[in-house]
Amino acid sequence: DHYIVCGFGRVGRQVASDLRAAGAPYVVIDADAANREAAYAPGVRFINARPSDDDALRDAGIARARAIVACVDSDAENIFIALTARELRPDIAIVARASQEENEKKLRRAGVDRVISPYKSSGTEMARLALHPNVTGTMDVAAEYRLEEITVQPGSAGDAQTVGDVRGGSYIVGVRAADGSFRPQPAADALLAAGDVVMAIGTPRTLERLEELFTAGSSVSTGD
């Protein structure tokens, strides 16, 4: 019931730190002996070997492990880790990192359950923040629906309006006030104020309208 972290670079270190914070035991496999010291933590084993090596994975206790996290900075090595791990444990959960978008499919074909692309997701996040500065968070929730966190700007059309006034075709599922307090599923008569962060589920069209309503100097009007 432990985890195997393959690769102890910048991503692997964050994985290990989060597993430790969650109280989850883990073993680190890394080909670079220089990472032994950085990986040191009480009770943590460091195996100095290529993580795709079947002996290294056996030594790390793959037979009893809960999941493998392949975060080497080489897509080829992560693919090789997945293939070796699948051979030894057809049922184990494998999470892997992809540096190049075109390798995501190959990783899945090699048996990876979940692929994470650091460069792609952060590039997309940076473009989104530049394009929509008052949208602080977003999540795709279904083919046509997205969830967005939108800040109500002072002097915007949505400032000092109620949830019912502004929501239109979107669903407002929560509001975080500037003081950090949170109102989940606010009623239609709940009042919005500048600095509130509105969590809304909607289609791109209905959310774009909300973004405009909450942007100062925009000319869109509320439904009332």
Place this chain on the structure above:
Amino acid sequence: DHYIVCGFGRVGRQVASDLRAAGAPYVVIDADAANREAAYAPGVRFINARPSDDDALRDAGIARARAIVACVDSDAENIFIALTARELRPDIAIVARASQEENEKKLRRAGVDRVISPYKSSGTEMARLALHPNVTGTMDVAAEYRLEEITVQPGSAGDAQTVGDVRGGSYIVGVRAADGSFRPQPAADALLAAGDVVMAIGTPRTLERLEELFTAGSSVSTGD
């Protein structure tokens, strides 16, 4: 009303691709002439210079630009870009990438509005997927509240229960069915089925209970 993309590595390419997809005009500044070809797209200017150089930023039209996206693979250079940009345009929006967590503060002090950390956020995402395999997405919505997408596993205690049966102290704000259809803000009598992905807002404690309810072989029981 254009964007300035500083650095055309793996992150910068994704930023450019997303800006292009949104129909937003942009200029690329990169110190490596070898990236000129990769940056080529109709109407896109490539400036071969250090992006932190004031002349390069002026040449890129910083006076009229909407935002600067600093995604060089060097935190020092991104800090330098922010300082130069702030001097030329105190009011411009700056989004920057941090490779090392300890530089996030320095970037903010240099005038960056939003900092993105590719290694940190993907490491955290990978650890989360390994620790909570049926939680496919998550978002911090307030100090005590998080939004999670949780898959209802076949044979779990929550399978074939209603929203009202399972929600406890959490708020179920949407359900995506296996066929991709989406029910926003489902009523208390809405029935859940295996394969549904439940979007719930709650505290760590109430969400952990939901995760267990939707995990096969877990012993937790619903409120009914």
